[in-house]
Amino acid sequence: xxxxxxxxxGGVDSSVAAHLLKREGYNVIGLFMMNWEEADERGACxxxxxxxxxxxxxxxxxxxxxxxxxxxxxxxxVFSHFLKEYAAxxxxxxxxxxxxxxxxxxxxxxxxxxxxxxxATGHYCGIEHSADGKHRLVKAADAGKDQTYFLNQVxxxxxxxxxxxxxxxxxxxxxxxxxxxxxxxAGKKDSTGICFIGERNFRNFLKSYLPAxxxxxxxxxxxxxxxxxxxxxxxxxxxxxxxxGGRHGEEGRWFVVKKDLKNNILYVSHGDESPLxxxxxxxxxxxxxxxxxxxxxxxxxxxxxxxxxxxxQVKLDRDTATVEFAAPQRAVTEGQYAVFYDEKYCLGGGVxxxxxx
Numbered sequence: 468x469x470x471x472x473x474x475x476x477g478g479v480d481s482s483v484a485a486h487l488l489k490r491e492g493y494n495v496i497g498l499f500m501m502n503w504e505e506a507d508e509r510g511a512c513x514x515x516x517x518x519x520x521x522x523x524x525x526x527x528x529x530x531x532x533x534x535x536x537x538x539x540x541x542x543x544x545v546f547s548h549f550l551k552e553y554a555a556x557x558x559x560x561x562x563x564x565x566x567x568x569x570x571x572x573x574x575x576x577x578x579x580x581x582x583x584x585x586x587a588t589g590h591y592c593g594i595e596h597s598a599d600g601k602h603r604l605v606k607a608a609d610a611g612k613d614q615t616y617f618l619n620q621v622x623x624x625x626x627x628x629x630x631x632x633x634x635x636x637x638x639x640x641x642x643x644x645x646x647x648x649x650x651x652x653a654g655k656k657d658s659t660g661i662c663f664i665g666e667r668n669f670r671n672f673l674k675s676y677l678p679a680x681x682x683x684x685x686x687x688x689x690x691x692x693x694x695x696x697x698x699x700x701x702x703x704x705x706x707x708x709x710x711x712g713g714r715h716g717e718e719g720r721w722f723v724v725k726k727d728l729k730n731n732i733l734y735v736s737h738g739d740e741s742p743l744x745x746x747x748x749x750x751x752x753x754x755x756x757x758x759x760x761x762x763x764x765x766x767x768x769x770x771x772x773x774x775x776x777x778x779x780q781v782k783l784d785r786d787t788a789t790v791e792f793a794a795p796q797r798a799v800t801e802g803q804y805a806v807f808y809d810e811k812y813c814l815g816g817g818v819x820x821x822x823x824x
Contacts, residue, residue, distance in 0.1 A: 470494040471585040471630060472578035474570060475525070475532065477517025479652040480589030482524045483641045484632040486648050488587060489528055496581065497525045497532035500574055502541040502565075523651040533581075537573050544568035550676055553699040556728035557802025562617050571625040585628045590614045592813070593634035594626060602626035603757040604813040609637040616772045619806040619816030620754050670700055682731035684711070687724065687742060695733040698726045704743055704798030709735065744795035745824045750788040750805045750817040757812060767808040770799045770819065776808050788817060 473485040475497040489495045499521045501514050518534060525532035545564045552559035570588060578586045591612040593605030602623050607613040633641060645653035673679075679697030686692055693711050695701065700708075701723050711721040724742040725734035736742050748770075760766075762783045767776030768790060778793035790805055799822050806816035 468492065468494045469584040470496065470582055471587050472496045472498050472581055472583040474574060474586065474588045475499050475521045476589065476658075477520035477524075477652065477655075478589065478658060479642060479645050479650070479655055480591070480633060482520075482589075482650045482652045483636075483644050483648075484587055484589040485524070485530060486528055486644065486650065487632040488630070489530060493585075495528070495530045496583070497521060497530055498574070498578060498581075499532065499534040500569070501534055501536045502538055502569060504536075504538050520652050520655065527648070527650055535574070535577055537569055540573050541565070541569055544572075552802050553673065554677055555802075556698050556726045558702045558800050559802045560617075560804055563620050563804055566618050567620045567622065567625070571621045571629070575625060575629075579628070583628075585630050587630040587632060589633055590618065590631050591633050591636075591638075592618060592631050594629055594631050596627070601757055602629070605634065605811060606808070606813065607633070608635045612638050615808075615813035616769055616804070616806050616816075619756075619804055619813060620752075621756070622754065623756050626756070670696075673699060680731055682733065684709070684733045684735055687734060687736060692721075692735065698728060698731065698733060701726065701733055703800045711735070740797070742824075743797050745792070745799050745822045746795055747789060747791045747823040748799050748805065748819050749821040749823075750790055751786060751820045753783075753786055753788055753815065753817040755815040757814065760807075760814060766814060769806045769808070770796060771803060779807075781807065787820075 471488050471493045473481060473488065473495060475481045475485065477499070485495050485497055499518050503514060521532055545561055545568050548564060549559050549561045575586050591607040591609055592615045593607060595603045595605055604615050604618055604626070606615055642653060677699055679699065681694055681696055682698070683691050684693040684695050693709070703723055705723045706720050709721050721735050721737050722740070722743070723733060724736045727734065760783070764781055766779060766781060768779040769776055777796060780791040782789045799819060801819050801822060803819050804816050805819050807814040
């Protein structure tokens, strides 16, 4: 009997993943990761609540469970980068790094040291392991839940011995299976906070780690219209939280179009969204999953998670790609990820370094 260690988060997806693998005849072990040890604003540690759910689920499934602490690795490999990017005026995505640096890094190594033949998670994506040693990420059957975007930086060798049991299941079916199985997490809402840190007042959370310097809010025409509370608190395309209501009447809305870190200026526009649209971007830190693509190719791309794939032309120069958009793209943001796709596979991706208008 093959042994599979399942990354148990205390959510419904990993719970059902463990159930499905046990039903298929695997020897299943649950492993919970403690990656953040600080309490939230209420003085509660969400990890404690999540591990309690893991215990309940594993007991119901009659499988052993353990916990492991990767808080130092998370701090060194993910959170420090997260803060550095915000301090540089960029908008990082810690969930992407968390997958490469924690879930498919130390977690995978720890699971294999436990005697695992495979590791598994509750990600909505598929995987193909070919006879020639290639491992490829396959889009999930549920396009609305496909999470290959968050796995674009996982190195191909990290995908060896990995199973994704939810590849062919839509989310409602997963919840239905959890209910029918009597799992405690069946009705638990999906987490929407920062990976392992949870849901918090994000401005207060960030201010506790980075000093905020207020500055001017200026239009592209040079008119000063307000004051910002620190550039790290804003992202390109943002509409809420600018505190500019009442100016220029009620026609249209204010939104962020640019951040000038050197001069500590937040640039905004009112009504006209054309300054948000770009024609290309430069992408660095490229990671390819499966075959290395040619130096010039067409494919689909996403520049944020909840976005339909956009047609692009990719031109490679070593570890850098120039990505030209078939149609102008709104609010492509430095520090986020450009992720590339063909009809079936996630090809990989990289960090958006510069945007061309």
